[in-house]
Amino acid sequence: MDLTQRAQVLHQQADEIAATLVSAVWGHLPGYDDARMDVEDLSNVVALNVRALLTAVAARRLPRGEELAPAAALGQRRAIQGVPVEGVVASWHAAERELLERFAAAGPPLDTVGLIDLSHRLASATDTLAEASIDAYRTTRTESAGHLDQIATDLVSRLAGGEPLDPADVEERARLVGVPAQVPHRAAAIGLPPNAGALALTRAQRIILDAVTPRLRSRLLVGARGSTLLLVLADSPGIADAFARAATRPGVPEGLVIGLGEPRPRLGEAGGSCREAVSALEAGLRMRADRVVVPFERVVPEVLLLGNPLDARLLADTILRPLRPSPALIETLRVFLTAGLSTRVTAQRLSIHENTVSYRIRRILTLLGAGSAADLVRPDILLALRAEELLPYDAPRVTPG
DSSP: OHHHHHHHHHHHTTHHHHHHHHHHHHHTTTTTTTTTHHHHHHHHHHHHHHHHHHHHHTTTOOOGGGGGGGHHHHHHHHHHOOOHHHHHHHHHHHHHHHHHHHHHHTSSSOOOOHHHHHHHHHHHHHHHHHHHHHHHHHHHHHHHHHHHHHHHHHHHHHHHHTTOOHHHHHHHHHHHHTTTTTTTTEEEEEETTTOOHHHHHHHHHHHHHHHHHHHHHSSEEEEETEEEEEEEEOOOOOOOOHHHHHHTSSSSTTTOOOEEEEBSSSSGGTTHHHHHHHHHHHHHHHHEEEEEEEGGGHHHHHHHHHHHHHHHHHHHHHGGGGGOOOOOHHHHHHHHTTTTSOOHHHHHHTTTTHHHHHHHHHHHHHHOOOOGGGGGHHHHHHHHHHHHSSOTTTTTOOOOO
């Protein structure tokens, strides 16, 4: 039974062979999953390529003409779907191995010469189709890179904008750029103080992305909101620590802050995480944080104050009004509370004598009507001090009463 006859037998099994190949790569090769492609569509394309290989081997020639079209279409689709090119190459090798076994099992055992001939012809035919796929893949990636980046940027802008989104539209856009829409996503906002300059932010962006991208499970969506760099990414364990390490890498500009939103169950719901990330970033910048990650959950009080500036200013002016004539008292109160009510630590941090601190604390207790130092740990005092720190010094003040 020669190779032509064996190929004729295998032609009748083309769909079954394609199904076997799909099972071998689905979920095992990078990008071959529900997030990137439809399994039925993959089976149809694989079946066409299997038939092209069988025809070429039977005719003792390389695939040509229209026989190359399905292979080129496969490469084009994988490029659009964001499947790594290594996965495409590996899928062709899997097909070659499967067909070699099928040819050998389709008739009597082949002798050494026949097996070598089969291996050579099948390898040559597979290489020809794989080359057609890779050429189409590279051409498509080159042509579509800018377009896909724009889709990703627009998707981030829409998520961050707060407008109602159609889940089907979000998932379709996510599929185009190779992002799994059904897994948890969260946002990160990267920013610098206003006087840092655009070049500093660009440098910070490059350093952060280079450090974090290898840890990601899928494509990172990059966009912007004003001068803030906004990232949307599939959540994964340790991602917050990865951002924290990236923020301290050499070359990161001073004053950089990364605001981190809470995860959402799926991409279409990540808009809330975008807004949380931006709010956490703003809080971190107002608190003059430096090269750190600021999770939203840790700055909820600050976000509430920033979101209600008039009320925050009224609170600060009402609570701290008795101390206003002496700014040193406000600063002493702030340091005293952060020092755990320690007179000694407060004196060290302010570079003054402990007796001076004790005197100021007594004055503060009298002016605020507090009976003891412990009474200063009140929510209204803590929030008033935080509002004083967060709100710009030139913000309009509200006169109590």
